[in-house]
Amino acid sequence: MDVFIQLLINGILLGSMYAIISVGLTLIFGIVRVVNFAHGEFLMVGMYGAYLLAAKFGLHPYVSAIPIVLLLFAFGALVQRFIIQPLLSAEEHIQIFATVGLSTALMNLALMIFGADLYSVPPSVVQHSINIGGFTLVIGQIVMFVCALALVAGLHLFMQSTPLGRAIRATAQNRNAALLMGVRVDRIYVIAFGLGAACVGLASALVMPLYPVTPTIGTYFVLTAFVVVVLGGMRSMYGAFFGAMIIGIVDSLSGYYIAPDLKEVVYFVIFILILIFKPTGLFGLGRGTE
Amino acid sequence: MTVKATSAPAAHQKGPGLLAGLTNPRVYCALIALALLLIIPMVSGSPFVVHVFVTICVFAALSTAWNIVGGYAGQLSLGHMVFYGIGGYTTALLITHFGLTPWLGMLVGAALAAIVGLAIGYPCFRLRGPFFSLATIAFLEVVRLLSIHFHEVTGGSAGLIVPLKLGWAWMIFRDKMNYLYIAFGLLLLCIAVSYLIRNSRLGFYLTAVRERDPAALAAGVNNTAVKLQAIAISAALTALVGAFHAMYMTFLEPATMFSLATSIEIAMFSLIGGLGTVAGPLLGTVLVVPLAELARGWLGASANGLHGFVYGTVLVIITLTLPGGLVGTFGKRVGRWIDALPGGGRVAPVREAPALTAITGMPGEPILIAKNLTKTFGGLVATDNISLTLKRGEILGIIGPNGAGKTTFFNQLSGFLHPNSGTVSVIGPDGVGVTPTSADGFARRGIGRTFQIVQPFGKLTVLENIMIGAFLRHPKVEDARAAALRVAKVVGLDDVKDVEAGTLPIGGLKRLEVARTLATEPNILLLDEVMAGQSQADTQRMVELIRTIRDHGVTVVAIEHNMQAIMSLSDRIAVIDSGKLIAEGPPQEVVRDRRVIEAYLGEDYADAQGL
Numbered sequence: 001m002d003v004f005i006q007l008l009i010n011g012i013l014l015g016s017m018y019a020i021i022s023v024g025l026t027l028i029f030g031i032v033r034v035v036n037f038a039h040g041e042f043l044m045v046g047m048y049g050a051y052l053l054a055a056k057f058g059l060h061p062y063v064s065a066i067p068i069v070l071l072l073f074a075f076g077a078l079v080q081r082f083i084i085q086p087l088l089s090a091e092e093h094i095q096i097f098a099t100v101g102l103s104t105a106l107m108n109l110a111l112m113i114f115g116a117d118l119y120s121v122p123p124s125v126v127q128h129s130i131n132i133g134g135f136t137l138v139i140g141q142i143v144m145f146v147c148a149l150a151l152v153a154g155l156h157l158f159m160q161s162t163p164l165g166r167a168i169r170a171t172a173q174n175r176n177a178a179l180l181m182g183v184r185v186d187r188i189y190v191i192a193f194g195l196g197a198a199c200v201g202l203a204s205a206l207v208m209p210l211y212p213v214t215p216t217i218g219t220y221f222v223l224t225a226f227v228v229v230v231l232g233g234m235r236s237m238y239g240a241f242f243g244a245m246i247i248g249i250v251d252s253l254s255g256y257y258i259a260p261d262l263k264e265v266v267y268f269v270i271f272i273l274i275l276i277f278k279p280t281g282l283f284g285l286g287r288g289t290e
Numbered sequence: 291m292t293v294k295a296t297s298a299p300a301a302h303q304k305g306p307g308l309l310a311g312l313t314n315p316r317v318y319c320a321l322i323a324l325a326l327l328l329i330i331p332m333v334s335g336s337p338f339v340v341h342v343f344v345t346i347c348v349f350a351a352l353s354t355a356w357n358i359v360g361g362y363a364g365q366l367s368l369g370h371m372v373f374y375g376i377g378g379y380t381t382a383l384l385i386t387h388f389g390l391t392p393w394l395g396m397l398v399g400a401a402l403a404a405i406v407g408l409a410i411g412y413p414c415f416r417l418r419g420p421f422f423s424l425a426t427i428a429f430l431e432v433v434r435l436l437s438i439h440f441h442e443v444t445g446g447s448a449g450l451i452v453p454l455k456l457g458w459a460w461m462i463f464r465d466k467m468n469y470l471y472i473a474f475g476l477l478l479l480c481i482a483v484s485y486l487i488r489n490s491r492l493g494f495y496l497t498a499v500r501e502r503d504p505a506a507l508a509a510g511v512n513n514t515a516v517k518l519q520a521i522a523i524s525a526a527l528t529a530l531v532g533a534f535h536a537m538y539m540t541f542l543e544p545a546t547m548f549s550l551a552t553s554i555e556i557a558m559f560s561l562i563g564g565l566g567t568v569a570g571p572l573l574g575t576v577l578v579v580p581l582a583e584l585a586r587g588w589l590g591a592s593a594n595g596l597h598g599f600v601y602g603t604v605l606v607i608i609t610l611t612l613p614g615g616l617v618g619t620f621g622k623r624v625g626r627w628i629d630a631l632p633g634g635g636r637v638a639p640v641r642e643a644p645a646l647t648a649i650t651g652m653p654g655e656p657i658l659i660a661k662n663l664t665k666t667f668g669g670l671v672a673t674d675n676i677s678l679t680l681k682r683g684e685i686l687g688i689i690g691p692n693g694a695g696k697t698t699f700f701n702q703l704s705g706f707l708h709p710n711s712g713t714v715s716v717i718g719p720d721g722v723g724v725t726p727t728s729a730d731g732f733a734r735r736g737i738g739r740t741f742q743i744v745q746p747f748g749k750l751t752v753l754e755n756i757m758i759g760a761f762l763r764h765p766k767v768e769d770a771r772a773a774a775l776r777v778a779k780v781v782g783l784d785d786v787k788d789v790e791a792g793t794l795p796i797g798g799l800k801r802l803e804v805a806r807t808l809a810t811e812p813n814i815l816l817l818d819e820v821m822a823g824q825s826q827a828d829t830q831r832m833v834e835l836i837r838t839i840r841d842h843g844v845t846v847v848a849i850e851h852n853m854q855a856i857m858s859l860s861d862r863i864a865v866i867d868s869g870k871l872i873a874e875g876p877p878q879e880v881v882r883d884r885r886v887i888e889a890y891l892g893e894d895y896a897d898a899q900g901l
């Protein structure tokens with residue numbers, strides 16, 4: 001029983017990392033209606049950024065979170081402005097190819113610059129674990145859990161009670177109607193894409209102390225994030241949050257009870273089943289994939 | 291003498307089989323271009339050049355096979371390497387454990403891949419664009435992880451070495467040229483299959499399904515079935531190439547056999563060359579693969595990741611600047627240059643249209659029976675217990691205020707909506723009523739419908755649009771073309787037959803709706819507001835056309851707001867208001883019916899008229 005509870009705790013803590021990444025992905029999909037296949041590479045860019053700031057200036061990733069988040073916001077906004085925006089009215093497959101191409105280009109650019117080696121930041125107290133009631137919790141993961149909660153709460157407040165948040169929600173619900181109400185939709189898209197990327201920036205700063213960065217780290221995380229987003233119902237931030245928790249728990253339990261190398265198989269199978277049988281997501285919060 | 295004189299040209303006409311085809315510049319240019327893939331490495335003799343050309347042939351073949359499902363069917367698979375890996379592993383394992391020659395092993399692999407393709411396609415084809423892509427990635431990842439997990443069978447991450455037995459029987463050679471022959475043969479096979487599909491009913495159907503689901507259904511196309519055919523063929527071809535490539539590399543590991551990056555590259559070559567075109571995938575591969583290989587050659591190992599970076603950047607640039615790919619953007623112009631070469635610019639002789647499907651049966655007998663049709667959307671009762679029997683050879687007009695439920699009624703008569711309760715039965719030639727289960731089933735049973743909001747296949751020409759309908763009764767392309775031409779003339783679209791349908795004005799599009807539906811040679815024609823947006827003269831023409839159609843034995847049901855036209859045209863009028871059938875009878879009676887006047891003009895008006 002103790003093992004089970006420990007696994008649950010591990011799962012929830014792991015899930016909070018997926019939550020931060022997936023909330024960003026959901027924002028972009030829910031508002032701009034583009035599936036960002038390069039989302040994982042955004043994470044990778046943020047992680048290399050955090051690594052460089054640590055290596056050159058000795059900044060702890062938690063400190064560099066602020067510049068990284070701003071950097072990723074700008075990066076996301078630029079991608080939206082110069083790659084996605086011209087393709088908004090293009091056919092869907094063209095949009096897919098554009099973000100897939102961006103993903104391939106970024107991943108290989110990192111390979112050219114940094115090579116295939118693993119880079120990590122100097123060890124810090126974040127990697128230590130503490131013991132609460134007989135259960136072990138890694139400090140860095142607790143921080144991530146708190147940040148995930150704060151992020152969702154913050155975005156909720158922003159969306160519900162600021163004029164910009166309202167404009168964003170209006171655009172997400174009906175682009176043309178928002179346009180007629182005088183919302184500058186193109187600018188909303190740029191902001192939304194930036195926000196989505198900024199979430200990944202936050203994730204990368206929080207992940208950096210715990211995982212080494214490689215050019216392909218994005219693929220590893222983003223496929224899981226897609227599973228989460230589909231599970232959460234595609235357009236719902238809250239769905240993505242709970243979906244992330246579920247995938248974290250599934251990851252942790254199946255790694256222990258089935259086989260460590262099959263845990264991804266388990267959640268990809270869940271992913272396929274959800275896509276096929278419940279395209280509005282597990283909680284029916286989103287608008288689905290059809 | 292006269293006999294000889296007439297028979298000589300006839301014999302010549304028979305000739306345009308192979309030899310005459312060779313004098314067509316489109317044929318000989320293609321053959322010369324393909325032959326270069328063999329001649330250049332033969333002349334150079336360098337093993338590196340041979341290797342580059344084997345790689346080109348392999349990727350061009352993979353991309354061509356991918357294009358059948360990714361381009362023609364518009365289903366963007368990003369996990370196609372799953373079929374490649376299945377082909378490779380099946381072949382290698384059959385050699386290792388059963389001593390089976392790879393030539394047979396690759397066929398087994400292809401069959402297996404086709405089955406897996408069907409299993410992936412069947413549940414996933416209903417997913418919209420990016421989600422289909424994600425699902426295919428998920429399948430690829432699952433298979434890759436499983437192949438690592440079950441390392442007793444596959445050798446796991448450590449990999450599997452193909453037994454090295456030399457000779458043609460075992461597909462392992464010292465002389466690399468032999469590999470090139472096989473790779474080239476596979477490329478030819480893929481291009482031939484791709485070409486045949488493009489120029490067959492399946493190719494047209496795939497385009498139709500990609501462009502407009504509902505219109506394809508109305509033309510009797512079983513959307514899922516045609517996409518499944520495409521993925522099965524594509525998967526089998528991909529597996530053949532995968533099997534060969536595994537033999538060429540003599541080493542299999544999950545990371546390369548089920549690689550996501552390579553899956554993306556295959557799709558990318560098609561996009562660069564031109565998605566959904568026959569030559570595009572080859573062209574894209576020929577342009578990009580040597581570029582990346584040469585860059586790697588010049589810059590050495592220091593350029594790790596360079597070719598991927600080039601690929602990704604090119605992909606983004608292409609989407610921004612040439613979304614149609616090279617063939618889509620320049621294809622027509624180059625085609626004209628080629629046609630200007632000796633022997634070019636031939637026009638296929640116009641064929642005589644095949645016989646129409648005969649309509650049998652007695653006028654006046656019931657042909658379609660709708661019983662108690664009720665359909666609700668949430669709280670709204672769109673059709674409320676409507677019963678109506680259609681008689682053979684009549685023109686039935688359906689009128690009613692906006693939002694009355696006329697189109698919902700139509701959608702149930704044509705199988706596009708299933709009623710909550712009630713039945714639609716189509717009476718067959720044997721007098722027995724059946725209810726088809728799908729919209730395309732209704733179309734195959736002879737119920738043709740148009741859409742109120744026009745549904746053209748925008749990128750096809752007008753004639754090709756009509757052909758999509760004609761294929762239902764005439765599976766051969768030439769027959770369908772001839773039949774479509776006949777319909778185009780009847781409907782008055784023959785002067786714009788080669789225009790892209792998307793560019794027609796609304797009146798033309800309405801007539802195209804009728805033409806496409808008419809081409810399915812229906813027994814019953816359901817017309818949804820085909821006169822809206824037509825000029826006075828065009829309306830008159832449409833009225834004449836509908837009469838002509840009826841005189842050929844077709845039963846016509848028309849929803850219409852143009853009262854003058856519908857009253858003069860119809861034998862019988864049915865009035866629907868708020869989902870209910872409120873009146874039915876000859877036009878003169880219906881217009882005097884109090885409930886009808888109320889529905890249109892309000893109670894006060896009816897009172898004022900003293901009805």
